[in-house]
């Protein structure tokens with residue numbers, strides 16, 4: 001069987017930077033905590049855990065002092081930095097520059113329009129780490145919109161500023177639908193900010209082509225990754241013989257029967273080494 005790994009798949013620069021900084025820091029400090037999974041891929045999290053990275057949740061974070069904590073590419077709200085300052089926590093900040101720029105834009109917009117009773121909308125997943133960090137810039141006053149229907153439940157005051165942003169990893173086409181609806185509801189007054197990271201949306205276009213070029217697609221991704229779910233749905237739509245795996249033991253021999261060309265792709269959180277391992281295993285099968 002011919003097995004090809006999609007060259008555009010794998011870590012985006014934001015995740016590459018976070019993992020690299022974690023590896024470097026692990027060589028320097030005795031204990032390195034990471035607030036939340038450094039990447040939504042359990043195989044990569046286990047690899048880094050073996051090097052000494054300790055994943056903690058927010059509750060544990062708020063019990064710490066005098067230690068080193070890594071902030072992952074998703075970013076965090078201001079309250080996390082304030083706690084660190086008061087409790088002598090050394091922060092290794094690997095917030096992706098794209099997310100940092102978005103946080104800044106939201107904060108500035110909030111400071112600008114809050115005195116006028118302005119309303120900020122963020123298209124994103126409620127409780128997602130990046131969204132928590134973005135909402136923190138508005139003092140947790142933004143409306144988090146998961147889909148178009150959510151807009152129906154909000155009483156929008158169109159005589160006051162209305163501004164829309166998006167979590168960086170959302171689908172561009174769904175964002176466009178939502179923007180259209182918000183524009184209609186506000187009679188064109190809403191200010192729309194397309195803040196979707198092209199590291200994800202451009203891959204969707206490439207994946208459409210890649211998935212059609214192969215008989216079978218093995219999509220490698222973590223169960224908790226939003227962009228893995230989204231990119232996998234693109235593959236499945238364009239090639240019904242697409243399968244989602246998180247590790248090599250998920251592969252099934254019967255999937256490959258009658259096929260000659262297998263394509264492997266992954267999310268922005270899928271490590272290259274894992275796709276290589278999956279490729280080797282498919283060749284053995």
Ligand code: SF4
Pocket residue numbers: 012013014015073074096097098099168169197198199200268
């Ligand atoms: S997907 Fe984009 S915003 Fe998110 S970490 Fe990667 S480069 Fe940064």
